[in-house]
Amino acid sequence: MLRVDRKKCVGCGECEEACAFEAICVKDNVAVVDPNVCTLCGACVDTCPEGALEISSNSGEADADLDLWRGVWVVAECRGRALAPVSLELLTQARGLADRLDTALTAVLMGYEVGSESQRLISYGADRVLLVEHPELAAFIEEVYGNILADLVRKERPEIILAGATAMGRSYIPRVATLLETGLTADCTGLDIREEDRALLQTRPAFGGNLLATIVCPRHRPQMATVRPHVMKVGVPDLGRKGEVISISPKEELLKHRSRVLESVKEQAEGPNLTEAKVIVTAGRGLEAKENLALVRELADLLGGALGATRAVVDAGWVSDRSQIGQTGVTVSPKLYIGCGVSGAIQHIVGMQGAEIIVAINRDAEAPIFNIAHYGVLGDVKEILPLLIQRIKKERG
Numbered sequence: 001m002l003r004v005d006r007k008k009c010v011g012c013g014e015c016e017e018a019c020a021f022e023a024i025c026v027k028d029n030v031a032v033v034d035p036n037v038c039t040l041c042g043a044c045v046d047t048c049p050e051g052a053l054e055i056s057s058n059s060g061e062a063d064a065d066l067d068l069w070r071g072v073w074v075v076a077e078c079r080g081r082a083l084a085p086v087s088l089e090l091l092t093q094a095r096g097l098a099d100r101l102d103t104a105l106t107a108v109l110m111g112y113e114v115g116s117e118s119q120r121l122i123s124y125g126a127d128r129v130l131l132v133e134h135p136e137l138a139a140f141i142e143e144v145y146g147n148i149l150a151d152l153v154r155k156e157r158p159e160i161i162l163a164g165a166t167a168m169g170r171s172y173i174p175r176v177a178t179l180l181e182t183g184l185t186a187d188c189t190g191l192d193i194r195e196e197d198r199a200l201l202q203t204r205p206a207f208g209g210n211l212l213a214t215i216v217c218p219r220h221r222p223q224m225a226t227v228r229p230h231v232m233k234v235g236v237p238d239l240g241r242k243g244e245v246i247s248i249s250p251k252e253e254l255l256k257h258r259s260r261v262l263e264s265v266k267e268q269a270e271g272p273n274l275t276e277a278k279v280i281v282t283a284g285r286g287l288e289a290k291e292n293l294a295l296v297r298e299l300a301d302l303l304g305g306a307l308g309a310t311r312a313v314v315d316a317g318w319v320s321d322r323s324q325i326g327q328t329g330v331t332v333s334p335k336l337y338i339g340c341g342v343s344g345a346i347q348h349i350v351g352m353q354g355a356e357i358i359v360a361i362n363r364d365a366e367a368p369i370f371n372i373a374h375y376g377v378l379g380d381v382k383e384i385l386p387l388l389i390q391r392i393k394k395e396r397g
């Protein structure tokens with residue numbers, strides 16, 4: 001709740017002016033808060049010249065003493081028994097953060113018969129691995145994974161927890177944040193440390209991708225963030241690196257859950273996986289008709305690549321939403337990205353700007369995609385694509 005320190009408040013009214021919700025007013029020279037209207041946005045706290053306002057938590061376990069929370073954790077993710085690449089990306093990034101904070105980096109590895117991946121986590125930077133293995137963890141059940149992680153956090157008190165913004169991470173990491181009564185910034189694209197107060201600076205696109213917001217969680221611990229796969233680079237493993245593996249048996253009560261997994265079916269995808277493809281040929285609205293998608297598919301097949309799409313193409317029903325690249329689709333970082341009739345809206349660019357080489361085909365010289373493209377082809381995509389396909393075939397004999 002928002003508290004007013006009556007000894008510090010001078011009744012200047014700055015807070016009243018700053019409040020967009022009319023939740024605070026000055027009466028008898030002191031600020032008075034209406035808790036039913038206050039949204040805890042913090043605008044008044046930032047404005048108060050006397051430092052008389054403070055937002056504090058009622059439940060406050062995490063608020064009690066921030067200095068009790070130390071260490072950086074990465075929640076490793078396994079697909080079957082193998083680590084998901086995002087875990088290695090996170091470890092690489094987290095190693096740098098932990099070094100800045102002069103603290104240990106821990107990987108949490110949950111699953112069944114996944115222990116053989118512990119050394120890999122250490123080679124990518126973990127100082128220790130908390131290994132939680134149990135047959136009940138063979139199938140992913142968010143309730144169970146969430147309860148176990150929250151239990152570990154309560155015991156060990158890490159100051160930072162990072163996880164992948166994958167289907168798995170997105171489903172249970174918010175649950176953990178809720179159980180721990182702390183904040184979570186989802187889908188971060190950048191992470192940094194403010195050394196003076198050990199705050200994690202969590203940057204992510206906001207307001208439809210039109211600006212980048214840097215978010216902090218100043219009064220609660222742990223500071224939790226999820227990061228999209230392929231946004232951060234994977235480091236080089238140090239195969240001789242030593243670390244500690246601590247095996248933990250989960251308590252029976254943490255394994256209880258209300259759902260039952262009947263069967264797991266692997267999705268049959270057409271062509272290479274979009275997020276792992278080295279070459280992506282992307283269809284934009286500039287293709288003008290669904291039939292012209294065949295040209296994009298043909299080029300993608302010739303280059304051994306995957307077909308991507310903008311949201312405009314997905315919304316038109318030309319391809320399924322699994323092909324969508326961007327803010328509300330997947331993030332990709334291929335070696336080669338070819339945009340065919342793609343304008344380069346910010347919501348698309350945030351999902352593909354990590355590509356090593358970007359080629360844009362567009363008939364509008366002012367299209368924003370040309371601002372980030374390494375090679376631009378100005379022309380009608382329906383004319384350029386057949387020429388390109390023909391040339392590649394000819395070169396290959």
Ligand SMILES: Cc1cc2nc3c(=O)[nH]c(=O)nc-3n(C[C@H](O)[C@H](O)[C@H](O)COP(=O)(O)OP(=O)(O)OC[C@H]3O[C@@H](n4cnc5c(N)ncnc54)[C@H](O)[C@@H]3O)c2cc1C
Pocket residue numbers: 208283284285286287288309310311312313324325326327328329330340341342343344345346347348351361362363364367379380381382
């Ligand atoms: C909250 C939010 C989230 C979003 N998330 C995403 C997302 O995840 N991914 C995404 O892609 N979009 C997303 N969008 C939509 C995004 O803003 C754009 O509308 C979309 O990316 C545009 O797709 P496009 O480039 O295919 O189409 P357009 O913007 O219509 O561009 C078509 C381009 O093709 C060119 N062109 C036309 N005809 C030809 C031709 N014959 N030959 C060559 N060039 C031609 C035009 O000059 C133009 O530049 C989101 C929007 C919002 C508000």
